[in-house]
Amino acid sequence: MSFTGAFTALVTPFKNNVIDEEAYRNLIEWQIEQGINGLVPCGTTGESATLSHAEHAQVVKICVDQAKGRVPVLAGSGSNSTREAVELTKVAKQAKADGALLITPYYNKPTQEGLVAHFKTIAKEVSIPLILYNVPGRTCVNLLPETLARLFREVPEVKGVKEATGNMAQVSEVLEYCGADFIILSGDDFTVLPTLALGGKGVISVVSNIVPDKMSAMCSEFHAGNLSKAQDLHYEMSPLCRAMFLETNPGPAKTALALMGRVKPELRLPMVRLQPNSEARLKDILGQAGLITMKK
Numbered sequence: 001m002s003f004t005g006a007f008t009a010l011v012t013p014f015k016n017n018v019i020d021e022e023a024y025r026n027l028i029e030w031q032i033e034q035g036i037n038g039l040v041p042c043g044t045t046g047e048s049a050t051l052s053h054a055e056h057a058q059v060v061k062i063c064v065d066q067a068k069g070r071v072p073v074l075a076g077s078g079s080n081s082t083r084e085a086v087e088l089t090k091v092a093k094q095a096k097a098d099g100a101l102l103i104t105p106y107y108n109k110p111t112q113e114g115l116v117a118h119f120k121t122i123a124k125e126v127s128i129p130l131i132l133y134n135v136p137g138r139t140c141v142n143l144l145p146e147t148l149a150r151l152f153r154e155v156p157e158v159k160g161v162k163e164a165t166g167n168m169a170q171v172s173e174v175l176e177y178c179g180a181d182f183i184i185l186s187g188d189d190f191t192v193l194p195t196l197a198l199g200g201k202g203v204i205s206v207v208s209n210i211v212p213d214k215m216s217a218m219c220s221e222f223h224a225g226n227l228s229k230a231q232d233l234h235y236e237m238s239p240l241c242r243a244m245f246l247e248t249n250p251g252p253a254k255t256a257l258a259l260m261g262r263v264k265p266e267l268r269l270p271m272v273r274l275q276p277n278s279e280a281r282l283k284d285i286l287g288q289a290g291l292i293t294m295k296k
Contacts, residue, residue: 002072003038003072003129003159003183003185003201004037004183004219004223005037005038005201005202005216005219005220005223006036006202006205006208006218006219007036007037007038007039007072007202007205007208008031008040008209008212009040009043009045009046009204009205009206009208010027010028010031010040010041010043010045010046010063010209011027011045011046011250011253011257012042012046012048012051013027013254013266014264014267014268015264015266016266017268019055019058020263020264023263023264024063027257027262028062028063028067030262032067032070032071035212035213035217036212036215036216037072037202037219038071038073038202039063039067039072039074040073040074040076040101040204041060041062041073041075042056042059042075042076042077043076043101043204044103044249044250045253046076047250047268048076053087053088053091056088056091057091057095060073060075060091060095061095063075063097064095064096064097072099073097073098074098074099074100074101074131074204075092075095075097075099076100076103077089077092077101077102078101078102078103078104078133080105080108081105082105082118082121082122085105085118086121086122086125088100089102089122089125089126090126092128093128097128098129099130099159100126100128100130100131101131101133101162102119102122102130102131102132103133103135103138103139104118104132104134104135104139104141104143105118106138106139106140106141107139107140109140112144115141115143115147116147116150119151119155120154120155123157123158128157129157129159130157131159131161131162131183132148132158132160133161133162133164133187134148134161134162134165134187135162135164135165136165137164142165143161145170145174145176145178148174148177148178148182149177149178152178152182160182160184160201161182161183161184161185162185162186162204163184163186163187163195163200164186164187165187166190168195168198171191171194171195171198171200175198175199175200184201185202185203185204186202186203186204187203189203189205189206189215189237189241189244190238190241192205192215192218193218193222193230193231196219196230197222203215203219206241206244206249206250207237207240207244207253209253209257210240210256210257210260210291211289211291214236214237215237218233221233239285239288239289240285240289243282243286244256246274246278246281247275248271250267251267251271251272251273251274252274252282254266254267255274255282256282256286259292260291
């Protein structure tokens with residue numbers, strides 16, 4: 001399957017601190033009905049850091065099963081432990097996900113050589129398309145363009161990167177060094193259009209949890225050559241994109257979905273519910289966007 005267009009970094013619904021399978025399946029079905037191009041379970045937005053290994057496998061399996069091959073599933077499987085990342089990537093393959101999303105190791109701050117060894121080891125152990133995930137703001141390590149180019153040359157499983165540096169010069173260098181066949185997906189909702197303009201293929205999006213139709217449409221309009229329409233959608237979504245980061249992700253996204261009646265607003269510690277002022281601001285923005293009905 002093609003990793004092109006808008007992929008939603010899905011929240012993981014909880015109910016009384018366990019996976020809410022019914023809500024998750026309903027969310028996935030709604031996403032597909034709304035025209036989303038792909039799904040990403042067990043990413044940052046899915047609170048992967050606080051899922052047990054059994055829960056991680058459960059979430060990926062549910063997503064693949066509910067998608068039923070209608071859209072690609074790119075399962076989060078990264079870790080700061082190479083051994084653990086191998087095991088989680090095996091879970092993705094066993095569940096028949098279409099690919100695995102691998103964040104760079106965090107906290108232990110490996111060198112570029114360490115990153116190469118990490119990803120090569122995973123690819124050697126598990127044959128599945130790999131999209132690497134570069135988000136220095138969370139990991140304290142930057143996967144450099146030269147390193148990506150080397151991995152793309154030397155590791156057939158490496159197909160692309162979710163680029164969340166917010167640095168368009170780096171995005172340009174990655175495509176310059178790797179070529180047009182390399183897949184770049186924006187890791188930030190605000191940088192989708194410039195990433196597409198440089199030759200990127202799409203986005204792994206937070207805001208598409210609540211507006212999958214608009215994010216998918218923006219990517220489609222751009223690829224169809226309708227830049228003006230894509231720009232209109234970009235600016236229409238901008239207040240919602242900002243709202244998704246009123247506090248740490250996925251707090252606002254999950255709260256927004258709860259206000260829309262799609263999931264419960266339950267987060268796992270150390271994530272907590274939004275502060276009252278943030279929730280009030282979120283309600284106002286959702287109301288202005290027509291996503292919820294405001295009480296008079």
